[in-house]
Amino acid sequence: MxxxxxxxxxxxxxxxxxxxxxxxxxxxxxxxxxxxxxxxxxxxxxxxxxxxxxxxxxxxxxxxxxxxxxxxxxxxxxxxxxxxxxxxxxxRLTTMTQYSRELDRTMRAEMLSLxxxxxxxxxxxxxxxxxxxxxxxxxxxxxxxxxxxxxxxxxxxxxxxxxxxxxxxxxxxxxxxxxxxxxxxxxxxxxxxxxxxxxxxxxxxxxxxxxxxxxxxxxxxxxxxxxxxxxxxxxxxxxxxxxxxxxxxxxxxxxxxxxxxxxxxxxxxxVRQAHCAALTDAMLAKGEQALIAAGTLATFRCCFGARQVLDDGTVAIDSHTADLLQVNPGDMVWSIAR
CATH class of the missing domain: 3.40.630.30 (Gcn5-related N-acetyltransferase (GNAT))
Structure with a gap:
């Protein structure tokens, strides 16, 4: 599915x-x-x-x-x-440490502070x-x-x-x-x-x-x-x-x-590892499994798919993923390895 x-x-x-x-x-x-x-x-x-x-x-x-x-x-x-x-x-869970010289005893009390x-x-x-x-x-x-x-x-x-x-x-x-x-x-x-x-x-x-x-x-x-x-x-x-x-x-x-x-x-x-690149017109038969997203705000879509980052900086994805994301060559896509 x-x-x-x-x-x-x-x-x-x-x-x-x-x-x-x-x-x-x-x-x-x-x-x-x-x-x-x-x-x-x-x-x-x-x-x-x-x-x-x-x-x-x-x-x-x-x-x-x-x-x-x-x-x-x-x-x-x-x-x-x-x-x-x-x-x-x-x-917030914190600890208060108190010491009594007369008793020579240290007590640590755990507290919840709002x-x-x-x-x-x-x-x-x-x-x-x-x-x-x-x-x-x-x-x-x-x-x-x-x-x-x-x-x-x-x-x-x-x-x-x-x-x-x-x-x-x-x-x-x-x-x-x-x-x-x-x-x-x-x-x-x-x-x-x-x-x-x-x-x-x-x-x-x-x-x-x-x-x-x-x-x-x-x-x-x-x-x-x-x-x-x-x-x-x-x-x-x-x-x-x-x-x-x-x-x-x-x-x-x-x-x-x-x-x-x-x-x-x-x-x-x-967030740190997310890769953003333009989509090439070449379609993959198979590649690295990834989460791939496209669109902004109301048009945002994300799914699992196959990707390959090419030497020229563009990214290729499989045709099924392209259909799910409703993207065309030249569109920007975000991806992260699965």
Missing amino acids: SFVIRAAGPDDLQPLYEMAKLTGGGFTNLPPERAALAAKLERSATALARTDDAVIDEQFVLVLENVETGLVRGTGQLFTQVGQRWPFYSY VTDLEGSSEVGGLFLHPGERAGGLGLLLARSRYLFIAAHRQRFAPRILAELRGIIDERGGSPFWDAVGGCFFGMTFQEADEFNALHGNQFIADLMPKHPVYTAMLAEEARRVIGLPHPTGRAAMRMLEHEGFHHHGYVDIFDGGPTMTAMTDQVAS
Whole structure:
């Protein structure tokens, strides 16, 4: 089967809604709420229509389409500058060391501090692949296509980039971390708080969350155990992020305690190594397997294909990939080895 990543449009609302119902909660960027998803698509359309290069608070929504059936089977999102419409809160895990001369004892206390350190960063998020398509490298295509989009529109993104991974959710859809921390101050279940955040933003966190550090030793063991751990379904995503050069520097999600990974945008492997060249008129029968992208903004498309970088600086691709990307000789294409 042939799959292509493309910019989402209004007609993608229903498939996005159907996928959102499959996430199982804790997935703020893909809420199972039509109005919220429609607002995301409208916001993406506005960003795709803007042509100047200033870095402002924007969102791009991409989808994975099976071109043979026309079915949308995955999605991913990019945020150009978080923390502009409302604060971007994280907990940062730090350690305080204290010494008592009388006791001759050193104590180290682990603390969670509410911070907005990551405000102004770009973000890759909202990654979801339909359960029926989790094979054949489509998750890799969906994830890494976002970096080719960044490379092709580098001026629209901030110097630093982050990715939030969903934390541990129990079998009833609750969060041990939320129950031990946020739930004490809001009188809301994790699912209620997560849904409210997805639809209305997190200003309520600023209004009610205590500003003093939380000592992790005072939390229940089940809550301490999950701080900074990804949901089991996100472990592969975490490995992919680490392979791209993201690191976990102690930032965790304020709702479920999942890890927030960060990197300098220009140092992300798929951004740094992305190759841009004009397409030659020669078509390959076979070549190096790669992710290949073409088009800008609303015409952006990305897929797997074969490429060969020629001595004159141009690049040749196979005819099937050229058809999927809707490109002609002379067009500029971005590519990265698979």
